[in-house]
Amino acid sequence: MSFIKQYIEQQTINRRNLLLLSAYGLGGMAAAASFRPGFARAAGQDPKIAWSYRDRTNPYWNSIVSGGEGFVESLGLPKSALLNLINGGSSEKSLSDIKALLSRYGSGVALAADPNDMPNCRPVVEAVVGAGAYVSTIWNKTDDLHPWDFGDHYVSHMTWSDVGPSEQTARILFDAMGGKGGVVHLGGIASNNPAIERLAGLKNALKSYPNVELLAVQAADWDTQKANQVMSGFLTRYGDAIKGVHCASDTMAYGVIEALRAEGIENMPVVSYDGNPQAVDLVAQGKILATVFTNPYWGGGITAALAYYAATGFFKPSAEPKEHREFYGPTVLITTKDARDFKAKYIDSNPKYDWKDFWGLSKGQIQYRS
Amino acid sequence: MKHGLVMDNIRKWVPFLVLLVLVLFFAAVNPHFLSLRNFARIAVSSSPALMVAVGATFVILMGSIDLSMEGTVAVCAVVFAMLLNRLGGSLAHMGWLAIPGAMIAGGVLGAVNGLIHVRLRIPSFMASLSMGFVGVGLSLLMTGGNRILIGDPLFRSLLTVRIMSFPLMAYAALGGLLVAWFIQGRTTIGRNFYAIGGGEDLARASGLNVGRVRVIGFVLAGVFFALGAVLAVARLGIAETETGTGFMFLSITSVVVGGTALAGGSGGVWNTLVGVLIVNVIGNGMVVVGLPDYLQDGVLGLLVITAVYLSMDRRGLSFAR
Numbered sequence: 110m111s112f113i114k115q116y117i118e119q120q121t122i123n124r125r126n127l128l129l130l131s132a133y134g135l136g137g138m139a140a141a142a143s144f145r146p147g148f149a150r151a152a153g154q155d156p157k158i159a160w161s162y163r164d165r166t167n168p169y170w171n172s173i174v175s176g177g178e179g180f181v182e183s184l185g186l187p188k189s190a191l192l193n194l195i196n197g198g199s200s201e202k203s204l205s206d207i208k209a210l211l212s213r214y215g216s217g218v219a220l221a222a223d224p225n226d227m228p229n230c231r232p233v234v235e236a237v238v239g240a241g242a243y244v245s246t247i248w249n250k251t252d253d254l255h256p257w258d259f260g261d262h263y264v265s266h267m268t269w270s271d272v273g274p275s276e277q278t279a280r281i282l283f284d285a286m287g288g289k290g291g292v293v294h295l296g297g298i299a300s301n302n303p304a305i306e307r308l309a310g311l312k313n314a315l316k317s318y319p320n321v322e323l324l325a326v327q328a329a330d331w332d333t334q335k336a337n338q339v340m341s342g343f344l345t346r347y348g349d350a351i352k353g354v355h356c357a358s359d360t361m362a363y364g365v366i367e368a369l370r371a372e373g374i375e376n377m378p379v380v381s382y383d384g385n386p387q388a389v390d391l392v393a394q395g396k397i398l399a400t401v402f403t404n405p406y407w408g409g410g411i412t413a414a415l416a417y418y419a420a421t422g423f424f425k426p427s428a429e430p431k432e433h434r435e436f437y438g439p440t441v442l443i444t445t446k447d448a449r450d451f452k453a454k455y456i457d458s459n460p461k462y463d464w465k466d467f468w469g470l471s472k473g474q475i476q477y478r479s
Numbered sequence: 480m481k482h483g484l485v486m487d488n489i490r491k492w493v494p495f496l497v498l499l500v501l502v503l504f505f506a507a508v509n510p511h512f513l514s515l516r517n518f519a520r521i522a523v524s525s526s527p528a529l530m531v532a533v534g535a536t537f538v539i540l541m542g543s544i545d546l547s548m549e550g551t552v553a554v555c556a557v558v559f560a561m562l563l564n565r566l567g568g569s570l571a572h573m574g575w576l577a578i579p580g581a582m583i584a585g586g587v588l589g590a591v592n593g594l595i596h597v598r599l600r601i602p603s604f605m606a607s608l609s610m611g612f613v614g615v616g617l618s619l620l621m622t623g624g625n626r627i628l629i630g631d632p633l634f635r636s637l638l639t640v641r642i643m644s645f646p647l648m649a650y651a652a653l654g655g656l657l658v659a660w661f662i663q664g665r666t667t668i669g670r671n672f673y674a675i676g677g678g679e680d681l682a683r684a685s686g687l688n689v690g691r692v693r694v695i696g697f698v699l700a701g702v703f704f705a706l707g708a709v710l711a712v713a714r715l716g717i718a719e720t721e722t723g724t725g726f727m728f729l730s731i732t733s734v735v736v737g738g739t740a741l742a743g744g745s746g747g748v749w750n751t752l753v754g755v756l757i758v759n760v761i762g763n764g765m766v767v768v769g770l771p772d773y774l775q776d777g778v779l780g781l782l783v784i785t786a787v788y789l790s791m792d793r794r795g796l797s798f799a800r
Contacts, residue, residue: 164619166615166719168624171624171625299773325769332724334714337715338524339766342762342766345512345514345517345763346509346766364715367714370638370639371520371523387626387628
């Protein structure tokens with residue numbers, strides 16, 4: 110039986126060797142890792158630029174990404190140099206794509222991202238900061254998360270405050286209704302922050318128009334077809350009592366206008382939001398009385414630019430004041446009077462932006478309601 | 480046995496009774512619901528959905544399933560709009576060719592779908608779902624994410640011109656339904672769908688080329704999806720990738736609520752008409768009676784379950800498949 114004993118002995122020794130070798134290997138890797146900051150600085154010279162967003166089917170996101178491409182081209186690179194991380198509305202995919210990007214390029218990444226929903230922002234930021242890369246976010250962020258708590262690597266966050274502009278469109282609508290009559294509101298997905306703010310704006314305006322009655326509020330999920338169906342339901346329910354329509358987005362306004370057209374109603378006052386090219390045309394024709402432009406092209410470009418120039422060391426985020434780390438994006442009210450000028454300036458061509466003028470169009474530091 | 484036959488006859492009419500009860504219920508809560516103008520509104524929202532659901536009916540009759548409608552509708556809508564604008568922008572001249580053009584596009588997508596399912600032996604569920612994604616991507620590629628507007632007054636007359644209070648598109652959809660009825664009942668291929676759905680092994684043993692019939696079924700479905708796409712564009716005057724959004728749930732639900740068995744072999748296009756009307760009456764009715772919107776999705780789900788429970792013959796099923 111001695112050969113068995115010998116065999117077992119050999120195996121034991123081998124196992125011990127294996128463990129020792131593994132420990133040695135791990136130790137070596139840890140030692141190598143401690144020298145990595147030098148490597149990170151070297152990679153920062155030419156960072157990969159990436160945009161993480163939902164998808165391009167929606168005109169709004171299409172403009173955001175076009176802006177990102179515009180920025181990349183300003184560096185003398187082709188459009189294809191912008192890496193597109195498309196999450197399709199999934200926070201999990203958003204995070205795993207970003208982690209994959211980071212494991213491929215390490216600290217050499219300048220990322221612009223909409224984290225898809227608010228809770229997802231923290232893991233995204235922590236992954237990027239952990240890798241030593243740079244990230245700028247838009248739209249979705251919890252109130253307790255701040256770029257200045259992460260030094261230089263969480264560069265900035267931009268969002269848009271819709272309450273004020275939405276109140277302005279509501280006032281234009283009520284004036285067109287002669288200050289009296291019933292109004293219906295078609296909202297976005299009920300839990301979305303812009304949907305909540307745009308309805309809040311309408312309600313603020315209602316306070317100064319006692320003769321205007323808010324007949325109904327109904328979510329149509331930013332969707333043209335659903336808005337079409339909801340509007341025809343409203344027509345059945347309220348009929349001629351509806352004197353005006355307040356829409357939380359252009360996409361829904363298209364559905365509303367078609368529902369009205371089907372009934373032969375041509376002059377119903379309608380206002381919307383987002384300033385999509387097609388909506389601006391409708392404003393110029395007087396079919397929509399007002400919409401609000403949030404300049405997604407600039408937003409998409411400047412968010413990528415902030416992350417990029419922080420990564421290259423062009424500016425040091427931690428040396429900037431707080432209003433440069435968390436700020437509101439631009440909002441421009443478009444009415445029938447200025448629609449044509451606006452179209453010539455912003456839609457027929459994209460104005461040439463200075464992508465190093467990071468805060469030129471910002472509307473001030475983000476305020477939190479406690 | 481006699482009792483069973485009576486039950487079968489009643490069950491056949493259950494979807495229709497469900498529709499009737501829903502109409503009466505909504506009318507009782509808000510009498511405005513029961514007006515001709517509201518029925519016309521329901522007809523407008525039902526017309527595109529009816530064509531898509533009829534297409535899906537053929538495939539479901541065979542015991543397969545087609546989930547590619549969102550992609551196919553998007554591609555067909557975009558192809559239609561691009562052709563129409565390229566050919567002068569009006570149906571009056573060469574533009575009418577855009578309609579057969581879209582139908583060809585739908586047929587080709589359906590053929591690819593069917594061939595992947597039959598030749599590569601991939602379950603139709605997976606093959607068609609994947610083809611749906613391909614379609615969405617393709618339409619996005621063609622439009623670059625933009626919307627294509629259709630202003631042609633002649634084409635838009637499908638929505639704006641009314642005969643006896645109903646818009647032309649409702650009659651167009653009815654015409655499509657009659658064609659589908661003819662295919663289902665009066666053609667060999669239509670009968671073969673039932674044969675395969677009722678018992679594929681038996682059909683095969685009788686010498687039927689099952690693979691070929693299946694591919695034809697998918698092609699037919701694609702052509703009807705294209706008709707749905709044209710009506711969807713007529714409804715909104717916009718062709719875009721999102722034109723297809725929502726049709727998967729809408730059409731599959733309609734087919735099942737109408738009483739066509741997912742296992743195949745029983746049901747038909749008239750069931751689908753009733754199913755489409757049920758789903759659209761619920762959608763319209765919930766707004767008309769003023770149900771709070773946070774309840775609407777939940778109520779829609781419960782109503783669909785109830786309708787399916789009442790209309791499906793589950794005696795033959797040892798467990799739900």
